[in-house]
Amino acid sequence: MIYLLRSPATSEQVVIESGKLQARRERFMNLAVPVRLGELAESLALATMAPDHPQYTKILGRFLSETISCIDWTLAEVDPEVQSELAELRSQLSEWLRDLQAIVDDPLKRALVVAALKDWSQKILDRSGLASYDDWQVEFDYPPGIRASAEVLV
Amino acid sequence: MIHLLETTPSPHQLAEMLEELEDYVKLAVDIEREVAAGGGALHADCEAVLLGDGSEQEDIWGADWIPAVREVRYESFINIRPRQNNPAMTILDPDIRDRVEAIVRKLFEAE
Numbered sequence: 001m002i003y004l005l006r007s008p009a010t011s012e013q014v015v016i017e018s019g020k021l022q023a024r025r026e027r028f029m030n031l032a033v034p035v036r037l038g039e040l041a042e043s044l045a046l047a048t049m050a051p052d053h054p055q056y057t058k059i060l061g062r063f064l065s066e067t068i069s070c071i072d073w074t075l076a077e078v079d080p081e082v083q084s085e086l087a088e089l090r091s092q093l094s095e096w097l098r099d100l101q102a103i104v105d106d107p108l109k110r111a112l113v114v115a116a117l118k119d120w121s122q123k124i125l126d127r128s129g130l131a132s133y134d135d136w137q138v139e140f141d142y143p144p145g146i147r148a149s150a151e152v153l154v
Numbered sequence: 155m156i157h158l159l160e161t162t163p164s165p166h167q168l169a170e171m172l173e174e175l176e177d178y179v180k181l182a183v184d185i186e187r188e189v190a191a192g193g194g195a196l197h198a199d200c201e202a203v204l205l206g207d208g209s210e211q212e213d214i215w216g217a218d219w220i221p222a223v224r225e226v227r228y229e230s231f232i233n234i235r236p237r238q239n240n241p242a243m244t245i246l247d248p249d250i251r252d253r254v255e256a257i258v259r260k261l262f263e264a265e
Contacts, residue, residue, distance in 0.1 A: 020195075024195050025194065027199075028196075035231075038231035038234070039196070039231065041231060041243065042197075042230055042231045042243060045243055046229055046243075047224070049178070049218070049220065049227055050177075050178075050220050052167050052223055053222050054222060055177055055222070058177070059178075062176075062177075095211065102235075121243075124241065125231070125234075130231060130234050131234050131236055131241045131242075132236075134237045135175060135237060136234065137211065137232075142198060142232075143198040143201050143202040143205070144198065144202075145202075
C-alpha cells in the first residue's frame with residue numbers, strides 16, 4: 001500500500017503495512033521459483049489496469065513498488081541470465097516510481113510505460129516457462145498444499 | 155480476507171475483500187458452479203478456497219474486480235492452461251471470458 005502523506009505516517013499505518021508486507025513475503029516465498037516469476041508477470045500486467053481510476057497514481061505506484069519487492073524476494077534464486085533481466089527490470093521500475101506523477105500526468109509517457117510493462121510481463125512470463133508445461137499446477141504443487149491436503153482426506 | 159461468493163457480498167464482506175489490495179479484488183471464478191472466491195493477495199489463495207469447496211481446477215479462471223470503475227480484468231497466471239488451449243495469462247476464449255464476466259458482474263453489480 002502507498003499512503004499519500006500530508007502529515008507523518010501514524011505508527012498504526014506503519015505497523016499494518018509492514019505486517020502485510022511480511023505476510024505477503026511469507027506466502028510468496030512458499031511458491032516455486034517459476035510460479036514466483038508468474039506472479040511477477042501478472043503484477044506487471046495488472047499495473048496497466050484502470051487508467052481512469054480516480055486513484056490511478058496510487059494504484060500504479062503500488063504495483064511498481066510491490067513488483068520491486070517481489071523481484072527482491074526472487075533475485076537470489078534464479079539463474080544468472082534471468083537475474084540480469086530482473087535487475088534491469090528493477091532499475092526501470094524504480095525509475096518509473098521516482099517519476100510517477102510525471103508519467104501519470106503525461107499521456108504519451110504513460111502510454112510508453114504501459115507498453116513497456118506489457119513487454120516486460122510477457123518476457124518474465126516466458127522466462128517462467130509455465131506455458132511450456134501441460135499442467136504446471138501439478139508440477140509445482142499450486143496452489144501450495146492443496147494436493148497434499150486432498151491426499152490426506154482420501 | 156477471502157470470501158466464497160454464491161450471492162452478492164455484503165458491504166462488510168466487500169470491505170474485507172478489499173482489505174489487502176484496497177482498489178481491486180482478486181477473484182477465482184468457477185464457471186460451472188457460477189461461484190467465486192475473492193479477496194487476499196494471491197489468486198492462488200482464492201483458487202484454493204474453490205478447490206476446497208469442491209470445484210474442479212479446469213473450471214476455475216482468474217479475474218479481478220475493480221469496484222471504482224466497475225471493470226473486470228482477466229490477467230492471471232492461473233489462467234495459463236496449455237492443455238485447455240489457453241497458453242496466456244488472459245482468458246483467450248471469448249465464451250469463457252463472457253461467462254466469467256457475467257458471473258462477476260452478477261455478484262458485484264448488485265452490491
